[in-house]
Amino acid sequence: YPDREAVELRTSLASYLGHELTAERVWAANGSNEVMQQVLQAFGGPGRTAVSFAPTYSMYPEYARNTHTRWVAGRRRDDFGLDVDAALALIATERPDVVILTSPNNPTGTALDPAHTRAILEAAPGVVVVDEAYAEFRRDGTPSALELLDEFPRLLVTRTMSKAFALAGGRLGYVAADAAI
Numbered sequence: 532y533p534d535r536e537a538v539e540l541r542t543s544l545a546s547y548l549g550h551e552l553t554a555e556r557v558w559a560a561n562g563s564n565e566v567m568q569q570v571l572q573a574f575g576g577p578g579r580t581a582v583s584f585a586p587t588y589s590m591y592p593e594y595a596r597n598t599h600t601r602w603v604a605g606r607r608r609d610d611f612g613l614d615v616d617a618a619l620a621l622i623a624t625e626r627p628d629v630v631i632l633t634s635p636n637n638p639t640g641t642a643l644d645p646a647h648t649r650a651i652l653e654a655a656p657g658v659v660v661v662d663e664a665y666a667e668f669r670r671d672g673t674p675s676a677l678e679l680l681d682e683f684p685r686l687l688v689t690r691t692m693s694k695a696f697a698l699a700g701g702r703l704g705y706v707a708a709d710a711a712i
């Protein structure tokens with residue numbers, strides 16, 4: 532059997548991400564699809580709610596269905612930016628266990644404003660996943676949510692080898708978070 536904890540791989544991924552991350556704060560799985568499923572298995576599930584903001588990655592509702600997590604989709608603005616006031620209002624009403632944000636977003640390419648990410652992290656009662664599958668394509672000067680990890684222990688940042696590295700067939704996705712997560 533391979534090393535189930537994939538320590539060598541997680542050490543390499545942590546060093547690629549930087550931000551003084553270590554293997555204990557990085558988890559790798561069979562594509563970031565499996566990471567997202569594991570997140571919903573752990574923090575979603577029957578009687579729990581996940582929220583995201585459409586249009587966004589079409590697979591999220593499938594992961595929610597597969598884990599019996601209630602799915603609530605808010606809307607983005609007409610320019611596909613996040614409507615942060617509407618997002619905060621939805622979070623206040625739904626009290627979601629999981630919030631999924633995508634930056635840059637698929638299919639719109641819109642990056643999150645870091646002030647909006649921070650506002651949502653401060654308001655969300657559960658975990659907040661920032662899906663950075665396209666992080667390597669973000670414009671210069673657009674920060675990664677990795678910068679917020681030390682401040683927010685309920686933040687998870689997911690990445691993948693499938694897009695910038697064109698290694699979708701390798702099925703390697705990963706997440707950086709607090710070691711407890």
Ligand SMILES: *Cc1c(COP(=O)(O)O)cnc(C)c1O
Binds near residue numbers: 561633664665702
């Ligand atoms: C492609 C994609 C993923 C999933 O990629 P994996 O191949 O499972 O790692 C996750 N999120 C977004 C936004 C994507 O575009």
